[in-house]
Amino acid sequence: MTIQFLTNAETIQAHQLQGFFVGWPNPPSPETHLRLLRQSDEVVLALDQETGQVVGFVTALTDRVLSAHIPLLEVLPAYQGRGIGRELMRRMFQRLQGLYMVDLACDPALVPFYESLGMQRATAMILRRYEHQAGSVTPSARA
Numbered sequence: 001m002t003i004q005f006l007t008n009a010e011t012i013q014a015h016q017l018q019g020f021f022v023g024w025p026n027p028p029s030p031e032t033h034l035r036l037l038r039q040s041d042e043v044v045l046a047l048d049q050e051t052g053q054v055v056g057f058v059t060a061l062t063d064r065v066l067s068a069h070i071p072l073l074e075v076l077p078a079y080q081g082r083g084i085g086r087e088l089m090r091r092m093f094q095r096l097q098g099l100y101m102v103d104l105a106c107d108p109a110l111v112p113f114y115e116s117l118g119m120q121r122a123t124a125m126i127l128r129r130y131e132h133q134a135g136s137v138t139p140s141a142r143a
């Protein structure tokens with residue numbers, strides 16, 4: 001298996017984004033997934049060159065001055081445990097180098113994974129609007 005890493009989604013089409021958001025009751029469609037990838041400030045994608053499918057991705061939103069937030073990281077189940085998640089994070093940290101703050105929220109089970117990448121445990125506060133889990137109009141479009 002050959003994995004290629006991309007730093008934008010310009011050449012990606014929705015049909016290459018299948019099987020993500022595992023366990024989400026109301027997941028974004030591949031089209032919505034593609035939109036969020038393109039609208040993120042930074043993205044790293046893992047592409048299986050044999051199938052042409054995206055098999056992992058990480059996104060970041062940043063002010064490009066002090067801070068960045070990493071909202072989404074996922075590797076397809078069949079590709080997990082091969083170092084792809086770690087490599088996506090390593091490459092994203094490179095893209096965010098020079099920033100003071102790089103933050104994310106995660107489940108307790110993933111704390112060792114992120115600690116091994118140099119992050120430290122903290123308390124996060126989150127707000128979830130489950131009626132919008134599939135993605136909807138952008139806040140600016142609703143204003």
Ligand SMILES: CC(C)(COP(=O)(O)OP(=O)(O)OC[C@H]1O[C@@H](n2cnc3c(N)ncnc32)[C@H](O)[C@@H]1OP(=O)(O)O)[C@@H](O)C(=O)NCCC(=O)NCCS
Nearest residue numbers: 073074075080081082083084085086087105106109110113
């Ligand atoms: C988290 C995730 C992206 C890791 O991707 P991956 O490609 O399997 O990660 P790697 O192969 O690089 O594994 C890195 C290490 O993290 C560990 N790890 C991965 N997922 C873990 C989990 N859910 N719980 C505990 N440890 C985990 C692995 O055991 C591995 O440890 P090792 O290097 O000592 O063997 C992947 O499990 C995933 O997509 N999970 C579902 C979505 C998710 O939870 N995303 C994170 C949101 S904060």
